[in-house]
Amino acid sequence: MPPTTTAAPLTDLRPAPADITGEVLAGLSASPRRLPSKYFYDARGSQLFERITREPEYYPTRVELALLEASMPSIAEAVAAHAHVVEYGSGSGRKTRLLLEGLDVPVAYTPIEISRTALLASVERLADEFPGIELLPVCADFTGPVPLPAPSREPGHTLVFFPGSTIGNFTDADATGLLRSMRTTMGPRGQALVGIDLDKDPALIEAAYNDAAGVTAEFTLNLLARLNREIGSDFDLDGFAHRAVYVRERRRIETFLVSRHAQDVTVAGRRFHFAPGEAMQVEYSHKYTDATFGALAAAAGLRVVRRWNDPRDWFGLRLLKP
Numbered sequence: 001m002p003p004t005t006t007a008a009p010l011t012d013l014r015p016a017p018a019d020i021t022g023e024v025l026a027g028l029s030a031s032p033r034r035l036p037s038k039y040f041y042d043a044r045g046s047q048l049f050e051r052i053t054r055e056p057e058y059y060p061t062r063v064e065l066a067l068l069e070a071s072m073p074s075i076a077e078a079v080a081a082h083a084h085v086v087e088y089g090s091g092s093g094r095k096t097r098l099l100l101e102g103l104d105v106p107v108a109y110t111p112i113e114i115s116r117t118a119l120l121a122s123v124e125r126l127a128d129e130f131p132g133i134e135l136l137p138v139c140a141d142f143t144g145p146v147p148l149p150a151p152s153r154e155p156g157h158t159l160v161f162f163p164g165s166t167i168g169n170f171t172d173a174d175a176t177g178l179l180r181s182m183r184t185t186m187g188p189r190g191q192a193l194v195g196i197d198l199d200k201d202p203a204l205i206e207a208a209y210n211d212a213a214g215v216t217a218e219f220t221l222n223l224l225a226r227l228n229r230e231i232g233s234d235f236d237l238d239g240f241a242h243r244a245v246y247v248r249e250r251r252r253i254e255t256f257l258v259s260r261h262a263q264d265v266t267v268a269g270r271r272f273h274f275a276p277g278e279a280m281q282v283e284y285s286h287k288y289t290d291a292t293f294g295a296l297a298a299a300a301g302l303r304v305v306r307r308w309n310d311p312r313d314w315f316g317l318r319l320l321k322p
């Protein structure tokens, strides 16, 4: 039978709308202050992130793509045939394509994404290119277990794909929780292919989060623009500066918005005073060793069964199993 295009209807698990105001008020009341990095990705933030991935200093995307391309034959050997590929986030870019093209005939592809718009746009882009793969998008929050739609052809097993070292944006406790949920989502015979940025020369890492063109600084400050627009806060974008430092002992980039002078900010009728130089934490980006990532996986009941690194050991892909 010739392959058919089988774009399935969206499975909408109706993720709870975010309580942005509540989270921001909690973060501004904490000491030291913090804001959640998950709110970076409005339309402008997503565009700016795309630009970051093309900046010369930001190596992770380029290195992971080259690694995926070079390792695809060996990844395809390690992953059982006829997989139901489940991507965390709305993949439709080069990494998704490389995986779907390189694996031994995947039967279905499910992107899991909290934004309906981003989700539908991604499957639309893939439908024409992969007519033989059933597309089963799910609108849900992937940080919890996600019940998967059943492909019409029996899959060999589920393969969760979580590239980009997005796991590094979670604290270790939250990353463990996420991996635990992933284990439930993939089931006892499932596998997961996870991209991780590796610990390396701090100067290289710091440069990646402080690009000379200032795109990362714009990306960080866009968080305040989004909050002003969406929850009516009055952050003065010129009153804060981007600062990203690599903290070796914690193996992570810590990104802050630093108050340039004494100022007040009002959010939902509450006033918050910032001292000059006061730093508000806005993002973590963890870098891993085999030991630290292995421990994270083990805490979630998963084992690293295969590993692929680029020739300089800058970035890794890890295949996990329960």
Ligand code: AVI
Pocket (backbone or CB within 6 Å): 052, 060, 164, 165, 166, 167, 168, 169, 208, 209, 216, 283, 284, 285
């Ligand atoms: C999406 N995430 C893996 C990026 C990272 O490297 O932590 C987000 C980012 N933040 C600043 N630059 C890139």
